[in-house]
Amino acid sequence: xxxxxxxxxxxxxxxxxxxxxxxxxxxxxxxxxxxxxxxxxxxxxxxxxxxxxxxxxxxxxxxxxxxxxxxxxxxxxxxxxxxxxxxxxxxxxxxxxxxxxxxxxxxxxxxxxxxxxxxxxxxx
Numbered sequence: 001x002x003x004x005x006x007x008x009x010x011x012x013x014x015x016x017x018x019x020x021x022x023x024x025x026x027x028x029x030x031x032x033x034x035x036x037x038x039x040x041x042x043x044x045x046x047x048x049x050x051x052x053x054x055x056x057x058x059x060x061x062x063x064x065x066x067x068x069x070x071x072x073x074x075x076x077x078x079x080x081x082x083x084x085x086x087x088x089x090x091x092x093x094x095x096x097x098x099x100x101x102x103x104x105x106x107x108x109x110x111x112x113x114x115x116x117x118x119x120x121x122x123x124x
Contacts, residue, residue, distance in 0.1 A: 002026030009118030022095030038091035
């Protein structure tokens with residue numbers, strides 16, 4: 001089976017930086033879109049940034065100019081560089097990817113996969 005494992009979360013002061021990583025593992029044929037979502041206490045999960053397999057990116061307005069998403073296709077890994085962090089960025093950050101696998105009938109099958117999340121806390 002395939003899975004996504006996030007790392008890099010933690011406590012940081014306002015104005016600081018963190019870099020999140022998310023590595024996909026398992027019997028992967030290919031990975032299409034990858035993205036980062038976040039969910040703050042009492043709020044719905046929201047898209048932070050996404051990147052296509054070709055490198056096209058999309059950002060939430062609230063993080064444009066501060067966050068950068070990129071990926072290493074050879075390592076099946078997506079990153080989120082977060083700069084100028086604000087207290088309102090505090091949330092659990094989840095990695096998401098659409099992963100294509102070869103199923104037991106030797107056919108390609110697409111799966112929407114989520115990581116378990118990593119907590120980012122921005123506080124002085």
